[in-house]
Amino acid sequence: MIQLPLDKKYILPPILLSLLSFTLMVLNTNDLLEFHRDKIAAGEIWRIFTGQFVHANPTHLLLNIVGIGFIWLLHAEHRTQSQYYIHNAFLALWTGLGIWLFVPDIKVYTGLSGLLHGVIVWGALKDIQVGMRSGILLFIGIWAKLAWEQWAGPSAEVGALIQSRVAIEAHLIGAIGGLIMGLGLIRNKS
Template sequence: MLNLPFQPRYLLPPLFLMLFSTIFAAFDLNNLLEFNRNLVEQGEIWRVFTSQFVHANWAHLGLNCSGIFLIWLLHGEYTTPLRYTANICLLALWCGLGVYWFCPSIHIYTGLSALLHGVIIWGTVKDVTLGLKSGYLLFTGVWIKIAFEQFSGPNADIGKLINSTVAIDAHLIGAVGGTLLGIPLAIKYLKNSD
């Protein structure tokens, strides 16, 4: 039988993340919150952060909510509400700044997918520190997916579904961010292994 993390401390943070994104979609706040390079350069710097929580359309939101749910299934019990919030906020800022600095061809950007790549990578590192061999497999699998996207380009079918180009470079930025967030876990694990 599955032992899912239904305790409120594990369940509420991802539910709030989905709720906030849904509220932003319901009130159509993209014009105010999406990453828009021209507006960021004119001083609307909050967009670097808030762009992670708005979506191109309802299908885009649905895909990202599915990702939140999957990560909760895999790693929901690893975080406290404070750690979850810190990881989400740090990765949102990291991904937004990464898109701004390293992806000059991206003028409009929305969505949680980059951030979620970072969250799942952090979870895989936590898996490894707990002695779960599946952590190595999932870590490698995510990086193979990232490499495949970099060589083959964005998935056209998903692009049609979300009515936008899949920002594969943002996925790479998110995965790097998750790896960096995982370094303290790995260092602690290695110190304890000696």
């Protein structure tokens, strides 16, 4: 029988992340918080971080909440509450800075997808560290997906759903951030 990680310490962080993004959408905060290159250049540097938590539309938000749930099912028991918040904050900043520095073609960016790719990579490495063979498959699978995206380009179908171009560069940047966070796990393999 499958044991879901329903303990408060496992379920509260993903619920809070989902509620944060939902609240920001309901309050229509995109004009104030989205990653907007011109406004960042004009001094609104908080957008590098906050752009991760706002979304293009409700479908975009729903897709990211499904991602949060998927990661919770796979890796909730791998991190403490404080690690969850630290990882998400690091990956939000990492992804925003990566887009700012290395992807000048992205003028506006919203969503958790870069951050979520980083969390998945870290979780796969944690799986490997604790001896779960599925971690190897997940690690290979996520990098195969990223390679495919870089080769084939963004999904037009998903772009139509979210009414925005899928920022595959953010996925890659976030995944690299997750790999960096996971380097200590590789070194400290049980």
